[in-house]
Amino acid sequence: MKSLLSATLLATGAVLAMPAQAQDQPGDKVNMVIIYGEDECPPSSDDVINVCARKAESERFRIPETLRQSDAPDNVAWTQRVDRYETVGKFGALSCSPTGAGGFTGCTQALVDAAYGEKKEAPGIRFSQLIDAERQDRLSTIDAEAAAEQERVEQIEKQYEARLEAERNAPLPGEEASAPPTDLITPPSEPDSE
Known part of the structure; x- marks a missing residue:
């Protein structure tokens, strides 16, 4: 019984130790490289993976951006x-x-x-100014479009009113088109008092 218990404990310990042994093995080496301009990224080998970050050529000999600003009392x-x-x-x-x-x-x-x-x-991008400039551009196009639309609507209204006026002045079917309507009213004739 003791041998069975010790064998079980030994097997359990071996099974639990297997993932830990797998984690102890080192993975691939990663080499992070900053390259400038048109420089080529060094090729990866079997045991080293090269990861390249590309920056502008003008940044090659400059102090890194994170170190350029200092809050030291001398810089105030x-x-x-x-x-x-x-x-x-x-x-x-x-x-x-x-x-x-x-x-x-x-x-x-x-x-x-x-x-x-x-x-x-702040030296960074001023998004509020960019947003205001974009709004002004958009409003200027909206105003121009609105003025053009208003002019088009007014033209359509003038054409519609001219057509209505022509229809009002046109003779009705069955009326004589040659005799203009008279504005004089003829009074009814009075019976003779004889």
């Missing part, structure tokens, strides 16, 4: 430094300061001002 503009010095002594209402009564009331405004400042000086 003087106007921003002066603004910071001006706010050192601010406390009280609308100051976003832990000291003084109502110091917390200016924190939201400070966050909003900081966000707009970052947005204003």
Whole structure:
């Protein structure tokens, strides 16, 4: 019985260890390469997979884009430094300061001002300006199309009114077309009083 139990435990341990052994084997090596301009991506070999990212030729000898901007104090503009010095002594209402009564009331405004400042000086694509420009282009074509459509509708209305006027002035069937209608009314004749 002990031998059966130990054999079962040994077999279970071996079965559970098989996936772990499969995971221990190293997979293919991956080589990530950044290439510039028209450079060729090095071919992959049997044991190494080459993955290439292509960038413009103008980026070849430049500092990587993620390292170009720095928030170090040395890189802060003087106007921003002066603004910071001006706010050192601010406390009280609308100051976003832990000291003084109502110091917390200016924190939201400070966050909003900081966000707009970052947005204003951000070097990235300004989608709001692109959207506004596209809207203006679209509205200019819509206005031109609307003016052309309005002119076409007015022309159709004039033609329709001219046709109605011609139908009103046309003689009815059975009427004489040669004798124009007279506007004079003949009074009824009075009987003679003889």
